[in-house]
Amino acid sequence: MFGDMMGMLGKLKETQEKVKATKERMNTVILEEQSPDSLLKISITANRTIKSITIDDSLLEDKDQLEDYLILTLNKAIEKATTINETELAAVAKEGMPNIPGMDSFLK
Template identity: 60%
Template sequence: MFGDMSGMMQKIKDAQKKVEETKVRLNSVLVDENGADGKIKVTLTANREIKSISIDDALLSDKEELEDFLIITLNKAIAKASQINEHEMAVAAKAGMPNIPGMDMFK
């Protein structure tokens, strides 16, 4: 029915390996986002792990403003990292998946 089952199982294992390798590689892909006219800089990995936050001293006097800017900047950075992550993981998964008729879920 599906042809060579052992060949398909190997392709699935290869796809899993490729996905795991991609996860590791995404730890070194850095995403930068600037906010508050460059007074806040956030760096995180494509796996959405925060690596650094830099805050200009001018923002330290207003706690609420700083919190608002941090939330906005972090959310933008997380959105960028998520987009990169999802794209790379889909590419990795598609590359190793066997061609099963009717199961083309990665168009």
């Protein structure tokens, strides 16, 4: 039993290291999102850090329209980044989980 506990602790530490590495890697995953007419473009990391925003000059003439574009496009970019981030981290965490009967159905 003690050996099993030490093995589980070792697996937990390994999983924590993999999660940390995955979080760091997510900083290098760049996603692009744009408005339907491509007047606004956003680059964001999978860790949800905005890297760049490109605004077409025509949007600078209408403050309300620009604000709407920013909200819609940023929300789409953040949603996409969140999905990738959560999927990657969940895969690493599940990989490091000890084999507990019935846990597979719980994690799905």
